[in-house]
Amino acid sequence: MSTAIYSHPDCRRHEMGDWHPECPARLQAIADQLINAHIDDLLEHREAPLAEEASIARNHTANAIALVRDHLPAAGDYYPIDGDTSLNAHSWNSARRAAGAAIAATDAVIDGEIDNAFCAVRPPGHHARPTEPMGFCLFNNVAIAVKHALDVRGLERVAVVDFDVHHGNGTEEALLDEPRALMVSFFQHPFYPYCEVLPETPNRVNVPVPAGSKGDTVRALVQEKWLPALHAFKPQMIFISAGFDAHREDDLGGMGLVEADYAWMTQQVMEVARQHAQGRIVSCLEGGYNLSALGRSVVAHVKALAEI
Numbered sequence: 001m002s003t004a005i006y007s008h009p010d011c012r013r014h015e016m017g018d019w020h021p022e023c024p025a026r027l028q029a030i031a032d033q034l035i036n037a038h039i040d041d042l043l044e045h046r047e048a049p050l051a052e053e054a055s056i057a058r059n060h061t062a063n064a065i066a067l068v069r070d071h072l073p074a075a076g077d078y079y080p081i082d083g084d085t086s087l088n089a090h091s092w093n094s095a096r097r098a099a100g101a102a103i104a105a106t107d108a109v110i111d112g113e114i115d116n117a118f119c120a121v122r123p124p125g126h127h128a129r130p131t132e133p134m135g136f137c138l139f140n141n142v143a144i145a146v147k148h149a150l151d152v153r154g155l156e157r158v159a160v161v162d163f164d165v166h167h168g169n170g171t172e173e174a175l176l177d178e179p180r181a182l183m184v185s186f187f188q189h190p191f192y193p194y195c196e197v198l199p200e201t202p203n204r205v206n207v208p209v210p211a212g213s214k215g216d217t218v219r220a221l222v223q224e225k226w227l228p229a230l231h232a233f234k235p236q237m238i239f240i241s242a243g244f245d246a247h248r249e250d251d252l253g254g255m256g257l258v259e260a261d262y263a264w265m266t267q268q269v270m271e272v273a274r275q276h277a278q279g280r281i282v283s284c285l286e287g288g289y290n291l292s293a294l295g296r297s298v299v300a301h302v303k304a305l306a307e308i
């Protein structure tokens with residue numbers, strides 16, 4: 001398998017204060033662990049381009065885009081968006097690199113240049129609503145890439161798999177009226193962002209799980225809920241909202257996953273992709289705030305994607 005890592009130095013320039021867990025050191029931790037695990041050289045490193053505004057606009061309103069583009073503060077200052085989301089002078093470029101990575105990876109996978117890709121980018125995206133940034137997220141990188149795959153590349157069915165500990169409310173909202181997309185997820189509940197749990201449909205299998213849930217619970221629900229829905233939907237491409245904050249060492253979540261669970265989930269998604277989607281997978285970093293656990297979990301995820 002050829003697996004690409006998409007990233008860009010701009011993704012380390014957006015930051016929201018020294019206290020903030022969604023910090024540039026997350027990407028350094030990932031880069032360090034890929035080297036430490038001796039797999040860095042086996043991956044194809046690609047630079048994330050800047051997403052065009054028109055690409056972002058496939059998922060976000062003009063107001064949501066302008067809120068980021070037009071409010072960049074001076075160097076060293078912050079522009080607050082909500083209690084835990086803010087802009088610095090670099091945020092517009094960082095957010096466009098993050099979305100640009102997801103789009104470029106989608107094109108490269110569809111064009112057969114690579115088998116699959118992991119986008120080591122920030123800010124993350126799955127809480128960003130079509131109408132406004134939210135919860136550490138500015139633009140919804142995965143939803144933007146999904147709409148690119150459907151509306152620009154002409155795919156007819158795509159799936160989103162979200163294994164972040166938090167409910168991917170922004171992605172769910174973006175795909176509410178989109179019959180060409182299936183979203184499957186689990187999320188700790190009740191927990192941030194405290195959204196309503198919408199009923200299961202052929203296009204939505206988002207499963208709440210209680211705090212304290214461990215790998216055995218998650219693996220069972222993947223087999224009982226996700227895999228039948230994915231096989232029935234027959235996606236032509238799969239996107240992963242890869243958050244690693246359900247790890248047992250992550251203080252922002254209250255679940256008990258370990259690296260082996262991320263490897264196992266990735267292998268399950270790989271098998272679905274092999275059967276229905278020519279192996280096409282684009283995975284984008286979402287949460288994961290314990291730097292050591294994040295780096296180790298990404299190694300497990302990427303090793304599974306690259307089959308190394």
Ligand SMILES: [Zn+2]
Pocket residue numbers: 164165166243245286287288
């Ligand atoms: Zn999260």
